Amino acid sequence: MMSAHRIALANLKGGCGKSTLALNLAAGLARRGMVCLVDADPQGALTHWASWAEPDASRQLVVKPADTPLNLTGLMSGADYLVTDCPPSLDMHITREVLQQSSHVIIPILPSPLDLWASHAVAGTLREIRQINPGLKAWILLNQVENSSALSRAMAQVLHQLELPILGTQVKRRAAYRVAMLEGKSVYQLGGRGRQAADEIETILDEVLQT
DSSP: OOOSOEEEEOOSSSOSSHHHHHHHHHHHHTTTSOEEEEEOSTTOHHHHHHHHSOOOTTOOEEEEEOOSSOOHHHHTTTOSEEEEEOOSOTTSHHHHHHHHTOSEEEEEEOSSHHHHHHHHHHHHHHHHHTTTOTTOEEEEEEOSBOTTOHHHHHHHHHHTTSSSOBOSOOOBOOHHHHHHHHTTOOGGGGGGGGHHHHHHHHHHHHHHHTO
């Protein structure tokens, strides 16, 4: 039986903040149990980050590169949760492999017309994957949202017309996410500087895991 806690981060294109979200969601889950963060993106950003990052004091988070052939069950051995950072394309073979073995997928989308147009293709791809993995749960997540942006508000309204559900939590554009990556940390390790960002991550995890 597939684990109920295999979360993939995927999108149709790069530049949506996918890897940053994967890292911080994994860090949040590490407060709840042992986590394996799988770097399946060929760019290997999270693998490089982990090689010089400040260790998490809890030692509950382990970063691993994706193996070949992909075996999430093997990578998850000993972990309570598994988070996978997918390549920046739903059409890549490894992304489809990840989603066929995952229980949840979060699809970050930036508040821009290009991301809106691209998001229309996501539902069709997921319908194909669900023929193999019918239990896969999927959500769109609005990322790097600016409260004062009329475009961001318009995006939220239009996305609700799409086939996929939208997470109620929106990730705001915060310096804490960039600062944490530069310092080799998660937002949880920034203390007060990262509190609002960490609260966002916690709300996303509660919403996803309770669904």
